[in-house]
Amino acid sequence: MTTIPLTTRPIRLPRPGTVVSLLVTGFVVVAALAPGLLTGDSPTAIDLTATLQAPSWQHPFGTDDAGRDLLVRVIYGARESLGLGLGATALAFAFAITLGFTAALAGGVVDAAITRVLEVAFAFPSLLLALLVIAVRGPSLATSIVAVGIGSAPGYARMIRGQVLAVRQAGFIEAATALGHGRLTVIRRHLFPNAMRPLVAVATLGVGQSIVWASALSFLGLGVAPPSSEWGALLDAGRLHITTSWWLEILPGVVIVLVALSVTSLGRTLQHRLGGAAR
Amino acid sequence: MTTVDARPLVKQATLLRVENLRVAFGGDEVVKGISFTARPGQCLAIVGESGSGKSVTARTLVGLTGAGSSVTADRIDLAGTDLLHTSERAWRAVRGRRVGFVLQDALVSLDQLRRVGDEVSEPLRIHGWGGRAERADKAVELLGSVGVPEPAVRARQRPYELSGGLRQRALIASAIALDPPLLIADEPTTALDVTVQAQVLDLLAASKARGTSIILISHDLSVVARLADEVAVMRDGEIVEHGPAAQVLHEPRHDYTRMLLAAIPSEHTRGTRLSGPSTVERPRRTIDRGRPVLEARHLTKVFRGPDKVDRTVVDDVSFELFGGETLGIVGESGSGKTTTARIALALLAATSGEVLLHGEPWSALTTERRRPLRRQVGVVYQDPHSSFDPRWSVGRILTDALGTGDRPPRSKAEARERAVRLLEQVGLGATHLDAVPLRLSGGQRQRVAIARALAPEPKVVVCDEPVSALDVSIQAQVLDLLTDLQHELGVSYLFISHDLGVIHHVSDRILVMKDGRIVEHGTAADVFERPRHPYTRQLLTAVPRLGAS
């Protein structure tokens, strides 16, 4: 699991990736919304005559120990994996925007207090913070969302605070004040939109990160449990057969990496387009 | 270097000869066939505005034109060495030893992480001069020779611990470490205060007197006047005029040179237009000497630094600004002039003292009570780039500003019509309504900034270095625009600048600031012709001039 500190630079991909990224992301979104469009088979159809089959034309990703088609399971897993990514990112941003904006705008004691809280949160490596949440609540889909959300919120909060402070320094804020606009007007019309603009891209990056994160929890057997075909759960289930059936482990992994890379690349492109508001 | 030229001293007095130099980036030709020569003990100045190709020319002379460039010439010859067909290895032997190069001072022109002494002696090390201890001594000696006080101490410090002037001296010390016969200086005084600028020019003059050939690159004709024997004026990659300094500066033959010279604001240009053909005197506008529009009483501002030491940035500053008048505040960096402007705008609270608007409280009001009065005080900043919300179009910016005035537009159509009228007033037009400021040129952006300031029909406009980031010809247009608008609208300007020429050109009365205090104030004529304070006199002697004309 790699967690890139989003306060600095996110992943950079060469240009031609954008088209591929769009295709991959589109495919995953379709799989999540209507998996039936992509495959006619059922993800739970057990075929004990065809267990642990290597990839072939019939089963492009091979089959698992119950003879279930792995590709079909991956397609049906998209909903949970994507949902996890989106849910966790939304939760993290809800926290982060509240904390970041409050700190930057209130300043003084409030800012100092929030900054201290974030500092303490930073003392915990993200995975450990997530594991602590799971230990308290017990593993489940909802717990994974909360765990990943809480694990990544401090980084975003710090970034948002910095962003707001930077925009506040910008000349156009003072220019608007000098024109006679009130503080709230300036915040609403200049500060908020300019501080939020780069966040759209960061949130996109965050979804990719969260998918990877959540699957790592499942991989450790601490996230969504195996009957589910969430991608991390697939990995966890495949570990039993790692010495004999490599595809159970490698191929879902490839899918996760591909999706994470695509979403990240799109985020990067967005970031480029939107540009930083300040400086 | 052993360069035995077989030809019998054809042009003995020529050190560098460049013929038909062309430089292109991709398909874009930025230097279009220029020729010049440099002679020992002489200074050739290459002058031009941004984008003229002067800096590219300078870099080409040390083989550092940059990636993706193609350089062609009939000849580039440095004392018998052909620089046109030179390997990278051979270039390295030339740079630093036979050609010294001085960049514009920026905090980062020297490596921040290394000691000044190491930076100065680096050419010595690269070219294998002496041992480590010897080089360290030589660095101190060099720093001393360029007038750095306590050179031994300075050599152990890092660049960020030195002032801009000292850093520029260190850069020069490094460039002349191996006493190269040719010294190229690219805008060596641009970021410096006027008094320091004069000292650095003197340093280059001393080098010239010792027989070094100097090529001085500058955008500023008056800086060049102090040093140059020969001047080449560049525009769009071509030399449009080239000749002895006295002739080019005082009897220019080319229209462009004339335009450049006319655009320089100074004591001679008061009351005349800087841009355009007319240099007709026009009557000064009438100033209403009744009640001041804006009045500052004993302003003092103390900042507490991170080291818990208080610094008085503005110290007991008082002034009055009357209707239709321009009050200039001039001072070097750190003199407190911008802080004064921000206090006058009530964007910064003074530690003590008060600002009155039309004799009524202004700075003492609460934010809520002051807001409705803000429309009467406009502002134009130096950097219009950051003073516009990057998401907003010119039209939206102006409509927003119009809405804050006394008579906000009642309909979209009216707002648009008035925005267009404002744009026309500042020399732009309806075509610019949908433009985003970031995509406009520097001069256009500053026009939009002026239009925005004028939209609410203010009585006072605070101009904080409004033309400092502009080329001289654009600066001339913007200054003319400001003067025209004052005639038309009768607004008062509080005009902040570091440039004495600009201040002299626009101001009715002048305040000279130093270290937060007003050291001299009076009418423009008084301050410039009969300065009483030694600092003002020092400033005035340091100002680069074209010389008696």
Place this chain on the structure above:
Amino acid sequence: MSAVIRVVFKTVASLAVIVAAASVTFFAQLAVPGDRANTLMNLQTGQDKQWTAAELAPLNERFGFDDPVVVQYLDYLNGLLHGDLGTSYTQKRPVLEIIGGQLLPSLTLTGAALLVAWALALGITLVTVKRGRFLTGLGTTWEALTASLPHYWVGVVLLVVFAVQLRAFPIIGGTSAWGSVLPVLTLAIPLAGFLGQVTRDEFEQVLRQPFVTTARTRGMSDLGVRLRHVLRHAILPAVTLSGWALGALVSGAVIAENIFGRPGIGQVLVTAVNTRDLPTVSGIVLVVAAIYVIANLLVDLAYALIDPRLRTAVAP
């Protein structure tokens, strides 16, 4: 003088953060839904039912669950001061004892991975930054790819390829040097990609700085400029991030230890989370947090050695 004050100030701040972190782990233990004694009894007996107060009394007595929260909190902090991290619910042994032997292998793994990552990142950056389209493209693609690879997938691929298929390395490596190669690479490869990206961005930016031009005009060679001037600037951001990277490495170590069956706190932690043995989880999280905070403090202080600008009293 100011340097000493800075060090003292930062150390005190770090200690405060550790105490605050301890509070977080303490309240996490309180946050478990349901009665703690009841949950504990169920855990220990393997049943799932509501116990009577009398049955729970000995447990309450032993763990002090009936004391006011403040008393429990102070007891906890006091225990920490004396090196007592609490008692495991499942193993009924002191947490410190459980963690003790497992800490060193994990730290060795993390430290080795950091070194290898730096070596890889610097090597690749120096060879490929601004060196023509092909080499630079190769470098950036490699970094973009590796930086976004999840640790678990790198580990699994390395395991399948080198241990299962090629049999070059043992599948279960233990803590031997040979067996540590794959776990170290698992952690180092993604980190190297990330550090490489950061260093390359900075490198390219520094190469455009005026002082680089100044150095070139003195006759310095391209390689000389890169090594003498640019490199030192370029590694600064990556050094700052190394403190942070330790956190990612610890997270990765938990996963790598799991994949390669390597002893370490990762294994213990995953088991403890599974059995919801909160004292053990809290203990490990707290110890790691403390190590992490101290490491970051050291990085912070070391930073001043590379960047003299931070040594002066007033920041530039």
